Amino acid sequence: MDVQAALKGQYHAALAMLHQEIERCPEDLWVSGQHPRNYWRIVYHTLFYTHLYLMPTVDDFVPWRLNRQHSECLYELDEDSNEMPPEDPPYSREELLEYCQMVDALVDPGVDRLDLDATTCGIPWYNMSKLEHQMLNIRHAQGHVGQLSELCLAAGVDLDWAGSRKAMR
Amino acid sequence: MTGQEAVSEAMRQMVDGLDYTPIERLIADLVPEDACRKPAGGPYSIATIAWHTWFWVNAWVVAIDASGDPFQGLDPDASWPEVAPSEWPGLRERLRESLKAATALCSGQDLDRITYQDRTVGGNLLQIAVHTAYHIGQITLIRLELGLWPPAGGD
Numbered sequence: 001m002d003v004q005a006a007l008k009g010q011y012h013a014a015l016a017m018l019h020q021e022i023e024r025c026p027e028d029l030w031v032s033g034q035h036p037r038n039y040w041r042i043v044y045h046t047l048f049y050t051h052l053y054l055m056p057t058v059d060d061f062v063p064w065r066l067n068r069q070h071s072e073c074l075y076e077l078d079e080d081s082n083e084m085p086p087e088d089p090p091y092s093r094e095e096l097l098e099y100c101q102m103v104d105a106l107v108d109p110g111v112d113r114l115d116l117d118a119t120t121c122g123i124p125w126y127n128m129s130k131l132e133h134q135m136l137n138i139r140h141a142q143g144h145v146g147q148l149s150e151l152c153l154a155a156g157v158d159l160d161w162a163g164s165r166k167a168m169r
Numbered sequence: 170m171t172g173q174e175a176v177s178e179a180m181r182q183m184v185d186g187l188d189y190t191p192i193e194r195l196i197a198d199l200v201p202e203d204a205c206r207k208p209a210g211g212p213y214s215i216a217t218i219a220w221h222t223w224f225w226v227n228a229w230v231v232a233i234d235a236s237g238d239p240f241q242g243l244d245p246d247a248s249w250p251e252v253a254p255s256e257w258p259g260l261r262e263r264l265r266e267s268l269k270a271a272t273a274l275c276s277g278q279d280l281d282r283i284t285y286q287d288r289t290v291g292g293n294l295l296q297i298a299v300h301t302a303y304h305i306g307q308i309t310l311i312r313l314e315l316g317l318w319p320p321a322g323g324d
Binding site (some may be wrong): 002007010109116140142149153154161 | 178187299
């Protein structure tokens with residue numbers, strides 16, 4: 001089994017579904033939800049962390065050109081003070097489609113340069129091997145893709161399940 | 170790092186819930202009426218999603234076992250049935266058993282062996298892990314929407 005090919009296929013599949021969830025989402029759903037768990041923020045959170053965790057280490061991460069600090073945050077910034085992230089204006093669907101395509105294009109070269117035998121993952125807040133962390137990243141993305149699909153279904157928008165696949169372009 | 174390690178890790182994380190609520194905790198405390206309740210506007214109850222998840226986990230397990238028709242005579246395009254409250258305890262148990270069977274298949278298999286429709290054992294096992302993770306996300310959201318959060322045992 002070619003593990004790198006399998007990882008790439010699952011990343012592309014998750015991003016293909018997320019792409020549908022951005023593209024087919026009605027405008028009112030896009031901005032719906034209680035801050036900080038609005039639909040668009042869940043999309044951004046998913047893209048941000050998929051992107052970040054594709055890097056060999058956190059120091060290799062170069063944020064997307066329109067990244068805003070804390071827009072990726074779906075929870076309190078500080079559990080003790082209950083401080084919430086600022087209520088930023090939503091990214092447009094076009095902007096996040098661009099980001100989605102950018103992350104998808106990073107998958108193949110990103111996976112190729114990972115050391116999947118490394119015993120550490122290069123992300124300081126996770127104490128696990130690189131392979132474990134890659135599985136976590138794919139599951140994390142799929143978990144949120146599942147949540148977004150549920151919101152789409154409730155809005156009458158159906159989505160197509162994507163199995164393992166190749167890059168969008 | 171081997172393919173065996175990769176599929177075992179994917180399955181372990183999906184079942185144990187690393188960084189997420191384990192699926193067992195998401196379904197264990199659900200009474201039949203809550204399991205079969207739909208969120209506002211949502212087409213599916215947790216029980217329907219659990220049925221769909223079980224159907225596909227089971228189909229991929231049977232495909233790997235090569236022990237018969239993966240769909241067992243059922244229509245894969247009709248895998249979102251309404252589930253009656255009386256069916257919930259049995260369905261929950263079937264889902265648990267199918268996940269145990271999938272986990273057991275992660276060791277001692279030739280991951281490159283062709284199974285059903287030109288899929289491979291490794292591909293089927295990874296598909297079980299990511300497809301179930303997707304539906305865990307849906308079940309989590311529905312529990313939140315129905316006011317059934319956190320599950321017994323914590324989130």
